[in-house]
Amino acid sequence: HLVESGGGVVQTGRSLRLSCTATGFTFDSHVIHWVRQAPGKGLEWVALISRDGRNADYRDSVKGRFAISRDNSKNTVIMQMNSLRPEDTAVYYCAREDYTIVQGNEYHYGMDLWGQGTTVTVSS
């Protein structure tokens, strides 16, 4: 399972810290992603963090404002969201990336496990 927490209602310019806690699998074997969904809109990829936490990547609109980290000893990924904007209002999902390794080559198998989502509302 993946369980998100930390959502809430904040004013423009403020911060929130989202958590994604995993149970039931080998956490440090998987890249973890955040995907968001604005009210009534489609899915939007936000960020990812590598298995060892050393590498992260973000969509341009959140670069410099969001920071993702992980603590593999606690099976947790954190996304620190600063300088929040109304357009950041969304349900935020964390998702596990599945993969396989064949003869030393890694193959992407999609995001196979998703949390239930946590809602972030940024008021202007």
Place this chain on the structure above:
Amino acid sequence: DIVMTQSPLSLPVAPGEPASISCRSSQSLLHSNGYNYLDWYLQRPGQSPQRLIYLGANRAPGVPARFTAITSGTDFTLKISRVEAEDVGIYYCMQALQTPWTFGQGTKVEIK
């Protein structure tokens, strides 16, 4: 960024009838390992998304055999052979070749 374009955006289907959703990418999704990095997801009403297809045409474990996917260059198609009530929801294609990963707009499948 790679742009993913789905059609149609709305698809009413009678139970037992087939359905087909198209997705086109703005550039090749072919990875150096020979596979297309294209997934399909279903988001049922009020639920989190779930994986249906990965690497362009591989059905995920537990996904019914009535779901198939084909690839042709930058065109991808998800087919449902006979739509059932539980297939209602929004279907998204997504490219995972390069960040930012990008989704199509979504296709809403409903029962007539």
